[in-house]
Amino acid sequence: MHRNKRGFITSFEVKGHADYAEHGSDIVCAGVSALTQAAVLGLQQVCGLKIQMKKAPGDMECRLPAIGTPEQYSRGQAILESMILGLRGIEEEYGDYLVLIETFDSLD
Numbered sequence: 001m002h003r004n005k006r007g008f009i010t011s012f013e014v015k016g017h018a019d020y021a022e023h024g025s026d027i028v029c030a031g032v033s034a035l036t037q038a039a040v041l042g043l044q045q046v047c048g049l050k051i052q053m054k055k056a057p058g059d060m061e062c063r064l065p066a067i068g069t070p071e072q073y074s075r076g077q078a079i080l081e082s083m084i085l086g087l088r089g090i091e092e093e094y095g096d097y098l099v100l101i102e103t104f105d106s107l108d
Contacts, residue, residue: 001084001102008073009080011063012036018097028097029058031090036060039083047075 002011014036018028040062043049049072052063064076084100091098 001080001100003102003104005105007104008077009064009084011061012039012080012083013062014060015058017058018094020094020097028090028094032087032098035083035086035090036062039079042079043076046079047072049073049076 001009002013004010014032017023018026018032020026020028037060040051040053040060043051043062043064047068049068050065052061052065054061064073068076087098087100091100
């Protein structure tokens, strides 16, 4: 997760596979995929944001646009914060297979 100086989420990345179980049976990967893909759909279809997204097997990068209404961003932040709550829940149970990292813009 990447946050700006005001604490708003501006982008997120998912890198690699969890390797909790074999491909197709990995509940950690499935949970992460479901949460992140639902967030992307919410940003696009509920908020109407035109996000930038790159996707490859095991990897996803999502960046919010610089343009949008305050309502779009408010809804988008709620969706992304909910995604983080879900990811933290998975991390608490399966911390050996998922690491959630948040970075912040410099406050200088």
